[in-house]
Amino acid sequence: MKLIISLLATASISCFANTTVIYNVNGYTPTYQGQTQQFSTLVFKDGKVVKTGDDSLKASFPDATTIDGKKATLLPGLIDAHGHIIGLGNNLSQLDVRNTQSVDMVGKMLAEFAKDKQGWIIGRGWNQEHWPGGQFPTAADLDKYVKDKPVVLSRVDGHAVWVNSKAMALAGITAQTDTPSGGEIIKLPSGQPSGVFIDKAETLVTQHIPKTDHASINRALDNAGNHLLSLGITSAHDAGIDYDTWQVYKQRAEHNNLPVRIVAMLSAGDPKLETMLKAGRYKDMNDMLSIGSVKVYADGALGSRGAALINEYADRKNHHGLMLETQEKLEQLFTLSFSHGFSANTHAIGDQANKTVLDAYENVFKKSGGILLRNRIEHAQIVSPNDIPRFKALKIIPSMQPVHATSDMHMAEQRLNETQLTGAYAWKTFLSQGSIIAAGSDFPVELADPFDGLYSAITRMDHNQLPEGGWRPEELLSRDEALRAFTLGGAYAAHQEFKVGSLEQGKWADFILINKDYYTAPLADVHAIKVQQTWLAGELKYTLEDEN
Known part of the structure; x- marks a missing residue:
């Protein structure tokens, strides 16, 4: 196998080398x-x-x-403004059931995966909406394939787990187990727990999974970093890190061996949150690591019917989803974050959650300030049209993931009525009022490939170009708008617009070479664009191997 561009065989170019000129590119x-x-x-x-x-x-x-760039198209390094780096790295080595079409398909993959594994079997990616009937699975479905080892499989959105009976037994879960506030235990008609635990009920099981150590975090970081570089992502915003990951990231930054730029959000749910906050904001001199925000969860996800809605779910009568925190608790978390100079980046998917979060921000801003910290709402997925202007008024950045719209569109039309859909996945509406969108993928919930996200933003179609013209096409973005959201939008959200996000004088030389012209390629080809090279701070970090 030979490298796709042999011109670099002469020498490796380090970050602090002589002047370098790349010419003959389509930049x-x-x-x-x-x-x-x-x-x-x-x-x-x-x-x-x-x-x-x-x-x-x-x-x-x-x-x-x-x-000689040999006429390759050159773009700034892409920024994913919402992902889960260690989750992605772990996912690459765990059972991946993302594209399964039935419960039995999951079971057969599980049985094969578990053959040579000891201890807890961990996996991710199931989505009951892709299976016949669309019903939640049960522990018995997993017991048929693995019953002697505990199994925990996270739903694709990370807001539910499906476990086998062994896992429930080790966790001591019975029909009498209390459901924690902000969670739901799905029950069988007999009243027994079914094996599916939603949102805060997940921890009833997951707290018993052996804790990861620093070595495993480092392995996951390296695996994720290599994967992200291969996709042209030079900077990723990590949406909620725990204390151990915080330690690892800072150690790696101090040794200057982080694989990609990381903008890390502290997890509001971590028991050591205040310890991390008291340590203060962090930024290294090479802009490889920035820590200055707190990730807060307000509600669950639409797929598991945990997103908090003002009106009931169209496909589940009298059900409005789950608020994971009260408005009072949100205000306490915001006040705590702001008092240490940290912004708050709050997960809100349903329209009730978005309204409550906006109310909480507004109240705290009036009492103690913090409006200029570039606070964010992560996802801003289903927003009442009346609340969209409040993002601009309160200077809240909508951190949105375009690929969610194309993944969710069929399910969203089942879950939501037309009124609820009016403010759903409303990227263009946000941009038109002057909001800055920070775009991402929410990996590993979705695939990390940013060209999937760019394609979704400019087409609102699946890879088969359906629905024709795009789903709710009034919210389509132009190619310029989409690229900006995946570059300068993310940079702005991280207070880094003068450091990264574009190839302007004095900024870091983060850039990619790709195999097609993003601006002129047929729409149908955008999601298939491949990265040939990824450069970070003027250093070649990834080169695609030629398959010929």
Whole structure:
């Protein structure tokens, strides 16, 4: 196998090398002023952009290392503003049942996976909406395949777990087990727990899974980092880290060996939250790690009917979802975060959750300030049209994942009525009022590939180009708007718009070379764009191998 671009065989270019010129490229970059600029030559030195321009620029740097880009399209490194890095790294080595079409398909994969495994069997990715009948599975469905080892399989959205009887027995769960506030234990007609636990009820089982150590966190980080670089992601916002991950990230930053840039949010649910807050905000000199926000959960997810809705679910009478925190508790968490100089990034999917979170932000801003911290609502998925303008008024950044719309569209039409759908996945409406969208994928809930997200943003269709014209096409984004959301939008949300997100003078030279022109490729081809090279701070970090 040979490297796709052999021109780099001459030497490895380090972050702090001589000036480097990449010429003969089809380059695009958004700019802070708003326009997208085209260029054919990129000059960088000491890991930062010196200049972009046409190929005549090369003559101005006669002593530079020169690289012929061979007309490849060059874009800024992409930023995923909402993912779960350690979860992704773990997922790459755990049982993945993402695309299963039935309970039995999951069972057969589980039986094969568990053959040489000891202890707890962990997996992720099931979605009952893709199975005949669309019903939640049961512990008995797993017992048929594995009954002597505890099994815990997370739903694709991470807001429910499906476990076998062994796991429930080890956790001491019976018909008498109390349901925690903000959670739900799905019951069988007999009153026994079925084996599915939603939102805060998950911890009834998951607290018994052996704790991971620093070595396993480091392995997951490296696995995730390599995967993200292969997809053209140079910066990822990690939506909720625990104390051990906080320690590992800081250790890695101090040794300058983080695989990608990380913007980490502290988990509000971690018992050591205040310890982390008291340590203060963190940023290393190379902008590889930034810690300055707290991830708060307000509700559950739509797929498990945990998203908190103002009106009942269209497919479950008298059910409004789950608020995981009261408004009073949200206000306490915001006040605590702001008092230490940390912003609050709050998960809210349903329209009731979004309204409650906005109310909580507004109250805290009036009492103690914090409005200028670039606070966020993560997902902002189903929002009452009356509440959308409040994002702008309260300076709340909608951190949204375009691929959720194309993954959810059929399920959303079952769960929600037309009124509820009016403010759902409303990217264009947010942009039109002047909100800055920070786009991401929510990996490993969804695949991390940002070109999937870009495709969803500009088409609102699945990979078969359905529905024709896009689902609720009034919310389509232009290619410019979508790319900006995956670059400068994420940078702005992290207070890094003058550091990353575009290839402007003085910013880090984070960029990718791809195999098709994002701006001119047929819409149907955008999701299939492949990354040929990924550069981080002027250093080549990933090269695609030629399959020929």
